[in-house]
Amino acid sequence: MATPSHADATDAADAVASPVRPPDAATRRQATLTRNGRTIGMVWQRELIRLRRTPTRIVTGLAQPIIFLFILGAGLGSLIQQGPGGLDYQEFLFPGILSMSIITSALFSAVSIVWDREFGFMREMLVAPVSRTSIVLGKALGGGTVAVVQGLILVVAAPIVGVDLTVGRLLLLIVSLLLLAFAMTAFGIVLATRIERMESFQMVMTLVLQPMIFLSGAVFPLQNLPTWLAVITHLNPATYAVDLVRRSVLPDVPGVEIAGWVVPMWAEAALVLSIGTGLLALAVRLFNRTD
Amino acid sequence: MMAAMPPAPDGPRPDPASTPVRAPAVEVEHLVKRFGGFTAVDDVSFEVAPGELFGFLGPNGAGKTTTISMLCTLLSATAGQARVDGYDITTQRDEVRASIGLVFQDLTLDDYLTAEENLRFHAVMYGVPRSQVADRMMPLLDMVGLTERKAQQVRFFSGGMKRRLEIARGLIHAPRVLFLDEPTIGLDPQTRAHIWDYVDELRCRESTTMFLTTHYMDEAERCDRIAIIDQGRIVAIDTPDALKAAVGADTVTFATADDALAARQLHDAFGAEVVGQNGGLVVRVPDGEEFVPRAFGVLTVGVQSVSVRRPSLDDVFIKYTGRAIRDAEAGAGDQFKMNPMVRGFRRG
Numbered sequence: 001m002a003t004p005s006h007a008d009a010t011d012a013a014d015a016v017a018s019p020v021r022p023p024d025a026a027t028r029r030q031a032t033l034t035r036n037g038r039t040i041g042m043v044w045q046r047e048l049i050r051l052r053r054t055p056t057r058i059v060t061g062l063a064q065p066i067i068f069l070f071i072l073g074a075g076l077g078s079l080i081q082q083g084p085g086g087l088d089y090q091e092f093l094f095p096g097i098l099s100m101s102i103i104t105s106a107l108f109s110a111v112s113i114v115w116d117r118e119f120g121f122m123r124e125m126l127v128a129p130v131s132r133t134s135i136v137l138g139k140a141l142g143g144g145t146v147a148v149v150q151g152l153i154l155v156v157a158a159p160i161v162g163v164d165l166t167v168g169r170l171l172l173l174i175v176s177l178l179l180l181a182f183a184m185t186a187f188g189i190v191l192a193t194r195i196e197r198m199e200s201f202q203m204v205m206t207l208v209l210q211p212m213i214f215l216s217g218a219v220f221p222l223q224n225l226p227t228w229l230a231v232i233t234h235l236n237p238a239t240y241a242v243d244l245v246r247r248s249v250l251p252d253v254p255g256v257e258i259a260g261w262v263v264p265m266w267a268e269a270a271l272v273l274s275i276g277t278g279l280l281a282l283a284v285r286l287f288n289r290t291d
Numbered sequence: 292m293m294a295a296m297p298p299a300p301d302g303p304r305p306d307p308a309s310t311p312v313r314a315p316a317v318e319v320e321h322l323v324k325r326f327g328g329f330t331a332v333d334d335v336s337f338e339v340a341p342g343e344l345f346g347f348l349g350p351n352g353a354g355k356t357t358t359i360s361m362l363c364t365l366l367s368a369t370a371g372q373a374r375v376d377g378y379d380i381t382t383q384r385d386e387v388r389a390s391i392g393l394v395f396q397d398l399t400l401d402d403y404l405t406a407e408e409n410l411r412f413h414a415v416m417y418g419v420p421r422s423q424v425a426d427r428m429m430p431l432l433d434m435v436g437l438t439e440r441k442a443q444q445v446r447f448f449s450g451g452m453k454r455r456l457e458i459a460r461g462l463i464h465a466p467r468v469l470f471l472d473e474p475t476i477g478l479d480p481q482t483r484a485h486i487w488d489y490v491d492e493l494r495c496r497e498s499t500t501m502f503l504t505t506h507y508m509d510e511a512e513r514c515d516r517i518a519i520i521d522q523g524r525i526v527a528i529d530t531p532d533a534l535k536a537a538v539g540a541d542t543v544t545f546a547t548a549d550d551a552l553a554a555r556q557l558h559d560a561f562g563a564e565v566v567g568q569n570g571g572l573v574v575r576v577p578d579g580e581e582f583v584p585r586a587f588g589v590l591t592v593g594v595q596s597v598s599v600r601r602p603s604l605d606d607v608f609i610k611y612t613g614r615a616i617r618d619a620e621a622g623a624g625d626q627f628k629m630n631p632m633v634r635g636f637r638r639g
Contacts, residue, residue: 032385035418042415050403053444120399127365128416129388 036134043125043138044145047109051146061108061150065101069093069157072219087250090161095246096218098173099180102151102245103238106181107209109143110188114201132288136189140280143185144178151177163249172248179269180241183276189283216242222256234258237275244268314377316341316468316500317362321371324357331357333523334371339468339516342498344490346505346514346531348604350614354523355504359470362502364388376467389417392466392499394457396473402446406437406456409445410463417464424463431459434489451482458486462493468500469493475507487513511604519611526611531604538602538610541579543586545572548593560589 051057069090077089116122125135152174158165165173191208195201213219215229216238225233233239234256240263243256247265255262317339324332332354339345349355360366362375364384373380376390400409407428414424432438435455445453454474461469471490475483487510493499505511511531518528527534547553550572554565557574561582566573576582579599587594608614 031418035416038415038418042412046401046404046408046412049408050401053403116401119402120397121401123365123395123397124399124401124413125416127363127388127393128413129385129418130416 036130039128039130039134040138040141043135044142047112047139047142047146048149050112051149058150058153061101061105062153064104065097065154066157068100068219069097069154069161073097073161086252088162091163091250092221092246092253093219094158094161094163095173095249096216096242098151098154098177099216099238099242099245100213100218101154102147102177102180103184103213104209105150106143106147106184107188107191107205109146109185110139110192111198111201112143113139113189113192114195114198117196118198133284136280136284136287139189140182140185140283143188144181147181147185148174148177151181158249165249169249169251173245176241176245176248176269179272179276180245183237183241183272183279186276186279186283190279190286193283193286212236212238215239217246217256218242223254237271240268241272244272314374315339316343317345317373317375317502319358319362319371319373322358322361322368322373323370324354324361324366325369330523332361335520335523335525336371337518337525337528339500339502341467341500342494343515344494344501344503344513346503346511346517347520348504348511348517348608349520350612353520353612355520356472358520359472359502359504362387363391363393363470389464390467392461392464392469394454394461394469394471394474396476398453398457400445400453400457400460403444405442405444406432406448407441409456410460413460414463419464427463427465431462434492435459436485451478454478455482455486458489462499465497466499468502471501471503471505473504473506475505475510483507483510508604517604519608521612527607534607535602535604538606540575540577541582541602542600543574543576543579543582544568544598544600545574545586546570546595546597547572547590548595553590553592553594556589556591557586561585 073090073093077093080089113122116125126132155165155170155173191204192201195204215233215236217233218238222230222233222239239256243253243263244265246253247255255265256268257263315338317337319335319337322332322335323330335354335358347355347358357366361368362373362380364380364387368381375387378386378390380387401412404412410428410431411424414427419427429438432441435458437452437456437459440448440452445456448456458474475486478486490501494501503510503514511517514531516528516530517534518525519534520526527537529537545553550567554567554572557563557565557572561574561576563574563576574582574586579601583597583599586597
């Protein structure tokens with residue numbers, strides 16, 4: 001796991017920032033920029049520190065995907081002789097489980113916003129002379145990083161289930177996971193700004209998280225589905241993110257088709273990125289409105 | 292309802308010729324806050340001079356916290372305006388925020404960060420240059436006696452240690468105005484005394500303006516000036532001495548061998564109204580200390596004890612709000628629910 005150092009986002013303009021009134025407008029603008037940049041870094045770093053200090057979170061975050069991968073994968077794999085692209089079920093399942101782990105931990109990392117609000121630390125941040133946008137950006141980066149770190153721990157299971165990873169595929173996988181984590185964290189923050197208590201957040205997670213995962217092709221192939229299920233899965237944006245992750249590690253997988261057209265990977269990446277950006281912009285707007 | 296500004300605080304003052312006149316640290320004009328149909332703060336105006344220790348007293352729900360929340364830019368005002376350190380709370384929020392420090396009754400530390408990390412996080416958000424963070428942090432940790440514990444996570448701290456850390460954190464960016472909302476509530480007397488030592492030291496050294504709310508009378512006594520707010524309005528504002536003087540009489544209590552006779556003698560000699568109370572005689576006179584020797588001159592019965600009590604801030608508080616300061620604290624749980632700062636954030 002990445003060990004956060006005390007290096008923040010911006011180093012250079014340190015000397016300018018000062019709580020004492022800066023002399024002119026340009027200096028003040030510079031100081032504001034520096035302060036906000038360093039705040040993004042600090043909020044990001046805080047998420048990593050908190051992850052490191054709550055090892056139970058890492059264990060819990062790993063347990064579920066491992067159970068799915070090995071027990072569900074082995075159990076259902078015995079029913080399914082061969083999956084799409086000549087893969088066995090566990091191989092097929094592996095990137096799906098990776099995506100599931102990313103989606104879950106990214107959404108849950110947004111819980112820290114509800115948590116911070118509950119325990120007062122949110123006020124410490126909101127009353128500071130920094131823009132709320134920096135707080136949201138720091139949270140999104142932090143949540144995304146935490147999710148990817150947790151996802152990458154699972155990558156060690158790849159050889160066990162028979163997935164060969166080359167360096168190129170690994171890099172492609174990391175990019176796909178980052179995109180997915182980014183979009184899901186932004187989504188989680190949007191939810192967190194609308195939700196006041198931890199209990200309601202858990203309810204939303206169950207109502208949103210599980211359908212999203214099960215309707216994304218993470219655990220079963222999308223070919224040969226009944227029409228109603230095929231329609232829903234194709235409308236689910238997570239489907240394209242999961243497909244992107246899967247095709248990054250399994251080049252032989254056919255890919256999602258819309259009316260006979262195989263959606264290219266770059267289009268999937270662009271879709272995930274733009275949805276993530278849109279959600280993040282929405283998160284910033286909603287967060288700025290809280291007072 | 293505005294009182295005259297108090298005399299300038301001690302310490303070096305800038306030469307008026309070389310610097311522009313220093314604006315009040317806090318300047319409030321006709322501030323109003325309504326929540327729906329309920330007016331929490333009703334046309335409040337006052338000023339706090341730079342370097343002043345200003346006490347803001349009132350029963351729960353009187354509008355103290357709502358007023359502070361507006362001054363700290365946590366709530367927007369319905370009407371009226373205010374400036375903190377010369378910056379407008381509505382149009383210059385970031386400048387206001389950079390100029391103030393906050394120590395609230397509800398803790399806002401991150402339990403999973405160490406003491407040092409909490410301070411560092413704060414310093415970053417308030418734009419303290421990286422090269423200065425350690426230089427500022429160490430003396431503050433020293434001051435609040437947490438140097439040895441700086442690398443420990445805050446969740447292992449006692450309530451008093453957390454509060455001390457909050458105070459250190461509120462000071463790390465050298466705020467011009469420090470808002471202390473019940474900073475010592477629920478702390479043991481020793482820790483309270485400690486905290487006040489720091490506050491005094493700070494006022495001497497940095498001439499930081501302090502804006503305090505408290506339910507402790509001894510803390511209110513320390514203030515240069517006090518404003519009493521009730522039902523959203525400021526009902527009194529002056530120095531503690533002036534407020535007490537306005538309440539009037541000292542209370543002199545005698546315990547004598549023959550109360551009936553003593554009462555008659557005091558009444559005949561001074562025309563004073565003498566009341567029998569709790570087995571003693573109570574006389575209310577303008578100057579108690581001067582009255583006692585004269586009373587001994589006319590009393591022929593044996594006096595077992597005598598006590599003189601000056602009007603206290605409690606008397607002042609009762610006079611203006613109908614409640615004792617300590618009573619006003621009752622129902623702290625309700626206050627948490629009603630606290631607009633907490634509520635405001637939860638509204639989402």
